[in-house]
Amino acid sequence: MIINTNLGSAAIVQTELATKETTNEEGELELSTPPVMKPQFKRIFVCYKRVKDRLLSGYRLFFGLDGCHLKSPYKGILLSAVRLDANMQFYLIAYAIVEAENNDSWKCFIQHLTEQIGEHAPASHAWCIMSDRQKEFGTSDLKNMFWATTETGNIAHFQHIMDQIKEFNKDVYKWLSDIDPKHWSMSCFDSNAKVEHSKNNHVESFNDWIEEVQFKPPIEFLEGIRIQNTNMMYLRKVTAEIWEEKLTxxxxxxxxxxxxxxxxxxxxxxxxxxxxxxxxxxxxxxxxxxxxxxTTENWRKAYEGGIHQILDESMWIKDDTE
Known part of the structure; x- marks a missing residue:
């Protein structure tokens, strides 16, 4: 129904074959005899068209990736791509419910995401993507030095702190040196990204924001995110319209x-x-x-239009195939 009510949006469902279960006379579940295979839900990826259409409305080519556990009896993981709007508030691009957080599920998510938003990036600049990669450092001193290297905007200062890390722990120094600093130190960030963040806090804010619906089954959970997101977009749209300063x-x-x-x-x-x-x-x-x-002008552009309401489940087209 997402595709029918929000034309141009993506709602990609992936299934896998599983043995059909039946209930015996005692009310216990058992495998059907002879075994019968049927499709079983595995993943769903969602990206709304109005979000895709606004990706270049003054938005930085920067977003964060993260996963969080769902807390309903059905379990699963929510993968999400979240960016910052012109007012430095989180802005949901796409999300997916998957069976587990592993290489296969992330590869599938990134593939769908690229298909949806890849064409929205100008040829001259690539997307800047942030994800959690930090390892657990043994001491608070070492941890402080690591965060100092990520937050400094001065290359000479960055190298000075790296030298201190090398004296403190050669293994950590080697691990960090093997990763190009343009991926994790502000001193080497691409200036076109206009990013001042070295942590994925905006994605964590999104994960906290959906906490109330994390206990719901998949369909109710997806609808809960849509409703919360629609309401949030409307409130920000109203706020942007009445804000009179040039900057957000x-x-x-x-x-x-x-x-x-x-x-x-x-x-x-x-x-x-x-x-x-x-x-x-x-x-x-x-x-x-x-x-x-x-600018406020670009902030307003991000919240033009809206995500359309989805029909109640009782009005969905029935599929009687097994």
Whole structure:
């Protein structure tokens, strides 16, 4: 029904053959004799068209991937792709219910995701994807040094901390050195991404946001996400329409704080205090030097349109095939 009510959306169901079970006279489940194979639900991938259509409406080519356990009797894992909107709030791109979090389920999810949004990335820039890769570090000192390497925007400072890690633990140093720092240190991030995050917190926020529906069976769970997402989009749409500043609320506040605290201009897309001084000296408007990704105009574009209501299950077309 997702496809029928939201034309152009993707709702891809994957099944597998399983032996049909029957109930005996004692009410106990047993395998049918002779064995009869029937399709059994395995996975479902969902991506709404109105989300795909808004991917390049001022949005950064950046999103995070994560998985979380579902808590209904049916178990399973929810895989999700979540990005940040112009106001630095999470924005759901696509999600899937799968049987387990493993290489096969992630490969399937990424394949479907690429088919849906791959064409929305400009040829000059690739998507910037964030996922949890950090290992468990043995001591708090080592852990602090690791996070310092991820958050610094200065390459020389990054190398200085890496030298400290090498003296502290050569094994950890080798493990980190084998991963190109452009994948995990802000000092080497692609400046086109305009990302100031080294952690997947926005995806964790989404996982917390769906906690109330995690206990529901698959169909009710999917409908619960749709309803919550639709309501959230409407509220943000209304908020964006009445906001009168050029920059979104959170970036507007950050731009004011920037005058008191330095930022990394090229990486984050917001001028540092030194650039601000030059702008003020030239009697220009600092808002004109903030990346267009963070403007209210682009924020509003992200919430244009909406996800359409899905018919009640009683109105679904019946499929009598076994």
């Amino acid at each position: 609320p959170k970036v507007h506040l950050k731009a004011h704080k920037i005058m008191r605290k330095a930022r990394y201009a090229q990486i984050r897309g917001i001028p540092c205090i030194h650039a601000v001084s030059c702008v003020i000296h030239a009697r220009a408007n600092i808002y004109d030097y903030v990346s267009d990704y963070f």
